[in-house]
Amino acid sequence: MGKSNSTTIDVDSLRSSIRDKSVRVIDIRKEEEYKQDHIPGSVNLPLATLLSDDSPEKIVQLVNSFGIDDETPVVVYDNTFGALASRVAWTLEYIGHSDVSLLDVTFDTWKKICLETTREINDYPKKEHSIKLRPEILATANYLETAKKKNGSILVDNRERLNYLEQHIPGAINIPYRMLSSSEKILKPKEELKRLFQNRNISSDSELVTYCGSVGTLSGLGYYALKKAEMGNTKLYVHSFKEWKSLEKPTETQESAHYWDLSAE
Amino acid sequence: MDHSKLDYSKSGKLSEIKINWAKPEEVETFAKTVKHYRQDKISHDDFRRFRLQHGAYGSRMTEDYSMVRIKIPAGEIHPRQLEKIADLSEYYSIGSAHVSTRQNIQLHWVILEDVSEVMRGLAEVGLTTREACGNTVRNVMCSPLANVCPNEEFDPTPYAIATAKFLLRNPLCQSLPRKFKINYTCCDDHGMARIADIGLIPQHKEIDGKIKKGFKVFLGGGLGNWSSVGYQLEEFTPEDDLLYTILAVIKLFDRLGNRKNMARNRLRYLVNEMGWEKFRSIFLKKRQVTRTTQSIIHKLDVDDTPQEYTPPVVSVETSSTPAGYSRWLKTNTLKQKQDGFRVVFLAFEAGDITSNHLRMIAQIAREFSAEGKIRNGFIQNMALRWVAESELSRLYSKLVEVGLAKTGALTMASPIGCTGTTSCNLAITNSHRLAKEIQRKFLELGLDNDEALQDSSIKISGCPNSCGQHEIATIGFYGGGGRSGKDMYPLYTMQLGGRADGEARLGATCIRMPAKRVIPAILKIIDVFKSERKQNETLSSWIQKIVEGKGETNVKSVRDIKNILEPLTKAPLIKEDKDFFMDYGIGESYHVKTGKGECAA
Numbered sequence: 001m002g003k004s005n006s007t008t009i010d011v012d013s014l015r016s017s018i019r020d021k022s023v024r025v026i027d028i029r030k031e032e033e034y035k036q037d038h039i040p041g042s043v044n045l046p047l048a049t050l051l052s053d054d055s056p057e058k059i060v061q062l063v064n065s066f067g068i069d070d071e072t073p074v075v076v077y078d079n080t081f082g083a084l085a086s087r088v089a090w091t092l093e094y095i096g097h098s099d100v101s102l103l104d105v106t107f108d109t110w111k112k113i114c115l116e117t118t119r120e121i122n123d124y125p126k127k128e129h130s131i132k133l134r135p136e137i138l139a140t141a142n143y144l145e146t147a148k149k150k151n152g153s154i155l156v157d158n159r160e161r162l163n164y165l166e167q168h169i170p171g172a173i174n175i176p177y178r179m180l181s182s183s184e185k186i187l188k189p190k191e192e193l194k195r196l197f198q199n200r201n202i203s204s205d206s207e208l209v210t211y212c213g214s215v216g217t218l219s220g221l222g223y224y225a226l227k228k229a230e231m232g233n234t235k236l237y238v239h240s241f242k243e244w245k246s247l248e249k250p251t252e253t254q255e256s257a258h259y260w261d262l263s264a265e
Numbered sequence: 266m267d268h269s270k271l272d273y274s275k276s277g278k279l280s281e282i283k284i285n286w287a288k289p290e291e292v293e294t295f296a297k298t299v300k301h302y303r304q305d306k307i308s309h310d311d312f313r314r315f316r317l318q319h320g321a322y323g324s325r326m327t328e329d330y331s332m333v334r335i336k337i338p339a340g341e342i343h344p345r346q347l348e349k350i351a352d353l354s355e356y357y358s359i360g361s362a363h364v365s366t367r368q369n370i371q372l373h374w375v376i377l378e379d380v381s382e383v384m385r386g387l388a389e390v391g392l393t394t395r396e397a398c399g400n401t402v403r404n405v406m407c408s409p410l411a412n413v414c415p416n417e418e419f420d421p422t423p424y425a426i427a428t429a430k431f432l433l434r435n436p437l438c439q440s441l442p443r444k445f446k447i448n449y450t451c452c453d454d455h456g457m458a459r460i461a462d463i464g465l466i467p468q469h470k471e472i473d474g475k476i477k478k479g480f481k482v483f484l485g486g487g488l489g490n491w492s493s494v495g496y497q498l499e500e501f502t503p504e505d506d507l508l509y510t511i512l513a514v515i516k517l518f519d520r521l522g523n524r525k526n527m528a529r530n531r532l533r534y535l536v537n538e539m540g541w542e543k544f545r546s547i548f549l550k551k552r553q554v555t556r557t558t559q560s561i562i563h564k565l566d567v568d569d570t571p572q573e574y575t576p577p578v579v580s581v582e583t584s585s586t587p588a589g590y591s592r593w594l595k596t597n598t599l600k601q602k603q604d605g606f607r608v609v610f611l612a613f614e615a616g617d618i619t620s621n622h623l624r625m626i627a628q629i630a631r632e633f634s635a636e637g638k639i640r641n642g643f644i645q646n647m648a649l650r651w652v653a654e655s656e657l658s659r660l661y662s663k664l665v666e667v668g669l670a671k672t673g674a675l676t677m678a679s680p681i682g683c684t685g686t687t688s689c690n691l692a693i694t695n696s697h698r699l700a701k702e703i704q705r706k707f708l709e710l711g712l713d714n715d716e717a718l719q720d721s722s723i724k725i726s727g728c729p730n731s732c733g734q735h736e737i738a739t740i741g742f743y744g745g746g747g748r749s750g751k752d753m754y755p756l757y758t759m760q761l762g763g764r765a766d767g768e769a770r771l772g773a774t775c776i777r778m779p780a781k782r783v784i785p786a787i788l789k790i791i792d793v794f795k796s797e798r799k800q801n802e803t804l805s806s807w808i809q810k811i812v813e814g815k816g817e818t819n820v821k822s823v824r825d826i827k828n829i830l831e832p833l834t835k836a837p838l839i840k841e842d843k844d845f846f847m848d849y850g851i852g853e854s855y856h857v858k859t860g861k862g863e864c865a866a
Contacts, residue, residue, distance in 0.1 A: 160359070161374055162374075165374065176355075178356050179357060179379075196379075199296060199378045200376075200378050200379075201303070201378070256325065256686075256858050257324070257686060257688060258686045258698060258848075258849075258850035258851065259359065259373070259374055259688060260687075260850065261685075261697050261698040261701070261849070262363065262373050262374075262687045263359055263361045264619045265361065265619060
């Protein structure tokens with residue numbers, strides 16, 4: 001497989017890479033799910049494990065234990081429409097891994113089209129990955145406060161519409177994560193994404209920051225959607241709205257309307 | 266799971282979409298026009314007119330969001346179309362869709378820049394939003410019981426579809442003085458023929474020894490400011506005259522409608538200001554001219570190929586039916602004129618339905634309806650027709666399993682609530698939520714199962730306009746604001762005895778009731794009715810008598826009901842009962858806040 005500017009990888013390419021043993025596949029589901037069945041050759045990194053300590057040192061330790069070095073192409077998958085996988089992929093990018101992509105379908109879809117799975121647990125010889133942090137893809141609360149004014153950044157809230165209407169970071173626009181996927185794939189085709197973003201006045205030279213509710217999963221998917229559509233310089237506000245609120249930063253609300261009462265949930 | 270059923274449901278032979286209402290190039294035009302508007306290349310007013318013409322209505326307090334109204338001509342919708350709407354509601358809206366009282370499906374809080382994407386998705390399944398809003402001919406309605414109603418003389422559906430086809434994008438209808446509504450119904454009992462600009466009921470007549478098809482046509486009805494019941498045009502309007510009749514009315518309205526004063530500019534104002542007889546004679550001349558001067562011979566493209574029906578799959582399962590079956594059968598289904606089939610109504614809460622439920626309904630329609638499609642109803646609901654009686658208990662089990670077996674669909678327990686303050690600029694109260702609260706209360710008390718209440722209705726509008734159709738409800742409400750000292754509270758004006766059937770009449774105003782006292786007031790009326798009624802009398806007929814001042818016992822008139830309810834209207838002190846001063850839904854204390862309406866835009 002080639003250097004992943006491609007963001008996502010389709011099942012055929014992944015299968016041939018697995019056959020060539022030229023890729024490390026990471027399964028982001030819970031341990032018990034992984035143990036039941038998974039894509040052959042994959043290793044398990046439950047998102048919770050990563051979130052319990054996502055310091056670069058700890059991440060590198062994990063990566064090393066999976067036998068991944070700076071040159072190993074990595075493919076990440078989950079069963080949560082790509083959002084959890086995105087968060088992990090972004091973390092790898094952040095510590096300086098340059099060849100990571102998302103499987104473009106979920107594990108359920110993989111099984112539905114009857115592709116091979118296994119219960120076999122894989123162990124790989126430990127490797128040494130370097131740490132070359134890429135702060136340019138990370139946004140912090142402090143950064144956000146001035147980003148809009150200073151850099152004309154576009155803040156993208158990837159939560160669902162009603163959550164956004166209720167409260168969001170001032171000036172953010174709303175691109176719900178569901179808008180990014182299709183009924184088969186975790187992300188819509190590139191041209192379609194491009195059109196959606198262009199409709200919203202996002203261009204390839206925009207600076208963009210995505211965020212969601214709490215840990216950067218939905219917005220991780222948002223990050224990769226923008227990347228796939230080749231939309232400029234994108235950052236993830238990884239601690240997202242939960243942190244923003246806990247810091248008591250200002251928020252904005254769509255006022256004077258009872259939109260929640262339109263929901264049939 | 267039984268695999269033969271699965272295969273059948275996947276065959277989809279009957280769910281083919283035969284009519285394409287969409288025009289894909291409108292998608293690009295819309296996207297481009299939004300851009301031009303944002304770049305100030307077109308004026309706000311021009312853009313607004315354009316947006317409405319394409320079915321996108323502004324949202325409450327903001328034009329950055331739209332309510333996208335999907336036209337469903339004759340209310341007929343295919344499973345694939347429902348599935349597409351489900352996707353679009355998740356991608357671009359709030360994950361729920363809304364079935365309107367005019368058989369449209371609405372997606373709320375869509376970002377203006379995304380509207381073209383919604384239109385694109387709809388075009389893929391042959392649907393359009395074109396002329397769903399604005400000063401155009403709106404969705405052409407047709408009774409959800411058309412073709413299956415035991416009272417109907419023939420099926421009006423092909424005529425409704427042909428009318429919609431003829432008028433959609435027709436140059437004649439692009440800039441009418443105001444909106445224009447056409448309703449076809451099956452019979453006098455079921456429908457809205459008398460409250461539309463043009464209402465039509467199928468009718469046979471023997472002429473020269475031959476049975477001819479035609480319609481009973483009503484003109485100039487409508488709800489809203491100066492609500493009116495339509496006038497019957499003539500005894501019998503033959504089928505051949507249908508198109509000329511419709512064209513002549515629209516042309517007259519186009520020419521004579523009061524373009525200077527939008528607020529008084531529906532056909533009913535024209536008719537009432539001119540007087541019916543005068544209007545009628547001008548109309549008859551106009552129709553004569555239309556008939557003779559049409560340069561091309563226009564004919565409605567009525568497709569009356571008999572509908573195909575797939576014989577029902579005979580159930581082999583003998584698993585027991587969940588509890589509540591007979592209640593559901595009684596309150597949600599009707600016998601068709603065709604032996605062995607029923608129409609099953611699905612009740613929602615104020616017309617709201619989740620994307621997942623839309624998908625399930627699509628699947629269920631494929632599996633259980635022999636016509637393989639769905640009809641949107643008149644009261645924010647959906648009808649599944651051509652369900653074999655032998656399949657009903659299996660269908661019920663399925664509906665229970667997926668959470669779609671809410672009872673009371675055809676009873677007073679399913680109130681209509683317009684959008685209200687959930688998204689409409691004109692709303693004063695949260696009528697939408699109130700309808701849901703009433704429904705929950707009625708179901709909790711089992712009132713849907715009470716036969717004496719079954720032919721009654723509750724309809725609620727969030728302002729004096731009539732999207733909630735309160736004037737034709739047995740008990741209707743429209744929203745307003747009340748004041749106690751310096752504190753404001755939401756309230757509703759209650760109207761009694763309205764109906765839209767052959768005995769159509771508008772409700773009589775009774776009392777102004779604080780929003781938080783509406784439910785107790787309804788329950789009080791039911792209590793009084795129960796102690797006063799004669800044997801077998803229904804609430805609706807009892808109220809009818811009272812509205813006519815013919816009450817026979819202690820309660821003789823609307824005034825008597827008012828006196829009974831009066832104690833409920835007293836405002837408490839705000840410190841004693843803060844809730845009284847708040848509307849339903851999350852929010853701050855109540856104050857009236859409205860934006861500019863777009864109805865008259």
